Amino acid sequence: MTSIHVAERVQRIKPSPSSTAADRANQLKREGRSIVSLVVGEPDFDTPAHVREAAARAMNAGATRYTALPGTVELRQAIADKLKRENGLTYALNEIIVTNGAKSAIYTAFAATLEPGDEVIVPAPYWVSYPDMALACDGKPVAVACSEEQGFKLTPAQLEAAITPRTRWLILNSPSNPTGATYSAGEYRALADVLARHPDVLVMTDDIYEHIRFEGGTAPHLLSAAPELRERTLAINGVSKTYAMTGFRIGWAAGPRELIRALDTLTSQSAGNSCSVSQAAAVEALNGSQDFVAQSLAVYRERRDAMASGINAIPGLSCRLPEGAFYLFVNCAGLIGQRTPEGKVLETDGDVVLYLLESVGVAVVAGTAYGLSPYFRLSIATSLDILADGLARIAKAVGDLA
């Protein structure tokens, strides 16, 4: 029997906890259980028709071949125009690379820049993939706990304390998955004042939820508040969330030429160009009608308001009203120490999540996956009816505790 050696860099990471939770919920569904899954982080809307039509047109017109490695000129121009129009940022086409989703932009950036032991500052709660991506690229994730009292946001003092001579990157994700926390221009400015003392620290902004912002308009950008950071900032974004295009796999990174050149080189010997048909669809998403963005935001807002007030009415649970993205990060400290009808004491948020799944069939993801406990994340990217069902079930499960 051949035994397969799995490289150490893979052994040190784990599959995405949200995919694992979704798989478990689906398995229970197949077994005939009635499950309300509030796990997935993708819009439940169809991709807008004009975008789907652009994909079909492109395919039928022969856009089925390799494209330029960093993305078609049309798409990089559409991205440059978008960065100018929405964020007030100027990038040349050779300062932009199109990738297979935002995920691959982040991974490639780490792979292209991290030496073994280089540190990546990851404010927690964080998107589950950041620490593992850093680990897979031989880096060392440095999680900094940002409490609910500080709005789940990194403070300048925490940033100053976390930076060491080994710090290579700081990642900022605003609005954030899982909390929806959104930095103001003033908060960015204060972080930039710390960064001014540490010129070797690179900054990655993950702007994937910038349009899902309940105040309306695009979320503030670090580089608008601190233009001097442009030469060491990589701005990550994509069409997945804003335009309900998760399956198209189109993301991008915009940054200084030297950094983008390194991403181009690594991509040319790994993923290659992104899907030609998807790139054409992304051009339409960025250049065409933006009606879908406002329409979907209104729906998310209604769900957020209904679900947050429902959660806050359940004794033992509470949640801040998120400023953006489509998740609630629910504080379940009030349930810790309580006893289930089976006599088990809930000791961690993992126990709470398991109890919700086993007792009432509600699937959510434990705060531990995001680096802050005791919390759980629930996604509001599903219909009001399903959310109401989920809420009623959670209320029943909590009511059964003693």
Ligand SMILES: Cc1ncc(COP(=O)(O)O)c(C=O)c1O
């Ligand atoms: C914060 C954050 N960044 C990046 C991504 C990945 O986006 P994409 O589907 O474009 O790879 C996600 C998806 O869940 C996310 O939540």
